Amino acid sequence: MRAEWQAHIDELLKEYRDKRAQLRELQERLATAEATATAADGMVTVTVGSQGQIKNVEFDPRVYRRLSPTELADAVMEAAENAASQVRQEVQDAVNPLAPPDLEGFDLGKILGAPPRDFEETRERYGFRPQE
Structure with missing residues (x-):
């Protein structure tokens, strides 16, 4: 069960990092638009x-x-x-x-x-x- 939870946590962490990178890119795009x-x-x-x-x-x-x-x-x-x-x-x-x-x-x-x-x-x- 622990491995399943770790996989889920890793997936959530990856989604968070991806969204954070997208938001950073959006901020840069909006600042220069x-x-x-x-x-x-x-x-x-x-x-x-x-x-x-x-x-x-x-x-x-x-x-x-x-x-x-x-x-x-x-x-x-x-x-x-x-x-x-x-x-x-x-x-x-x-x-x-x-x-x-x-x-x-x-x-x-x-x-x-x-x-x-x-x-x-x-x-x-x-x-x-x-x-x-």
């Missing part, structure tokens, strides 16, 4: 991190001649929201395999909150108001 999106015909590029923070914004030099300040702000917000949506999906895809099987339909968005519905809500939520 980011997505990049463009708007305004590629003239605005925004990179967003795993928690929705803007990590980088790039403008094509032509953007200043082609877009008004309001249009530029809208393009930045559009690219940021698209990148945030992509990174949310990447995070969801990374978390899903480790979610317990009884959490079918697990939605990370319910935990992190829904993304803004549109540019106006994004501006209000984050207090962003462009000057014209």
Whole structure:
């Protein structure tokens, strides 16, 4: 009987170590997750991190001649929201395999909150108001 228990304990210990390694890998993946999106015909590029923070914004030099300040702000917000949506999906895809099987339909968005519905809500939520 002792050998059976030892085999069971060894199996549980292996499962624990495997899950711990998977969680460590998930933590690293979530810490480095980011997505990049463009708007305004590629003239605005925004990179967003795993928690929705803007990590980088790039403008094509032509953007200043082609877009008004309001249009530029809208393009930045559009690219940021698209990148945030992509990174949310990447995070969801990374978390899903480790979610317990009884959490079918697990939605990370319910935990992190829904993304803004549109540019106006994004501006209000984050207090962003462009000057014209």
